[in-house]
Amino acid sequence: MKKVNIGGVPEHFNLAWYLTLKNGEYKDKNINLRWHDYYGGTGAMCKALRDGDIDIAVILTEGIIKDIIDGNPSKIVQTYVETPLIWGVHVAHNSDYKNVEDLKGTKAAISRYGSGSHLMAYINAENHNWDLDQDLDFEVIKNLDGAVEGLTEGQADYFLWEKFTTKPIVDNGVFRRIDNCPSPWPCFVIAVRNEFIENNSEELKTILNIINQTTSGFKDIPNIDKTIANRYEQKLEDVQEWLGLTEWSQTLIDKETVMNVQKELFALNIIPEIVDYEKLTHKL
Template sequence: MKQVNIGGVPEHFNLAWYLTLKDGEYKNEGINLRWHDYYGGTGAMCKALRNKDIDIAVILTEGIVKDIIAGNPSKIVQTFVQTPLIWGIHVAAKSNYKTINDLKGTKAAISRYGSGSHLMAYINAENNQWNLDNDLNFEVIKNLDGAVEGLTNEVADYFLWEKFTTKPLVDNGTFRSVGNCPSPWPCFVIAVREEFIENNETELKTILDIINNTTADFKDIPSIDKTIANRYEQKLEDVQEWLTLTEWSQEVIDKKTIENVQNKLLKLNIIPNKVDYNTLIHKL
């Protein structure tokens, strides 16, 4: 049995992986797929790919594009979630900040440099015509628990994280939402170490076939909204709203999208240069 390590955030987007693992679908094909939760998000997964701790990552598009350009020996093999990620912009419940513009020049909590929360702080700043050199400051807080502590203790002032994941913290009075910042591209892709692609293409195709078969009909799974609400401790109406906003993909990310991501990252000085489509993508 071939052991394969895969990483992702422990969020509702990845429930399809849990369901296919629970049903033993990979083991039936001779693959021992081991899932690893990465609470630190994209930056932590980029590091894990580089260190060969994982072979595959379900990861934010902008984060892995940046890291491949910075030397991560991996390739994007497929889009996983086609729709944008809706990043909620959060402050501590007792904070004096009421609007996004109140946050200009204050300190953003980020999980780590190169993470989605870091990169999207730049997108939010640009959307609001802030000065990217003077109006952005960062405090590394590692994960969502660190953000709770950091904002509550006023170590940082605001935090961008997926809206529905943080909604329970808004509901219970830990955070207050001051707005949203959707990513300007499909949010999650599947990235794989180049060495793994070269040596295990058959197994990789099998893994993708299994997960794609499930995501294609994900919304039709009986009581899937209740399953998500229970597993991720979210309100049923929030899950139902999220399901209407979310579309999975079984396709390779296209050239136009990759061009858009690179143009935006280059403009924000997050990447030093653009690279060819085939430097980032591997078509199986």
């Protein structure tokens, strides 16, 4: 049985993987797929791909594109979630900050440099015409628990994270969400180490076929809204709203989208160059 390591964030987007694993669908195809939760998000998964700790990552589009350009020996093989990620802009509940303009020049909490929370802080700043050199400052807080501690204790002033994931923290009076900042592209892709693509293409195709069958009918699974609400401790109405907004994909990200992401990252001075589509993607 072929052992394959895969990583992703422990969030509702990835429930389809949990369901297929629980059903033993990979083992039925002689694949021992092992899921690893990455609470540190994209930056932590980029490191895990580089180190060979995981073979596959379900990862933010902008983060993996940046890291492949920076030398990560991996490629995008498919879009996973087609719709943009809606990032909430959060402050501590008792903070004096009332709107995004109040945050200009203050300190953003980020899970790590190169992470989605880091890159989206730039997008948010650009959206509000801030000076990217003068008006951005960062505090590394590792993960969502670190952000709760960092904002509550005043180590940082604001934090961008997926708004439905943080909704229970907002509802509990720990965070206050003062704005939303959607990513201007599909949010999650599936990235795979080049070595694994070269040596295990058939297993990779099998894995993608299984997950794609589940995501294509995900919204039709009986009581899926209640399952998500219970598993991720979210309100049913929030889950239903999220399901209404979210579309999965079963195809490779297209060239135009990849170029748009790169143009944005290049304009923000996050990547040093724009590279060919083929350097970032692999069509199975």
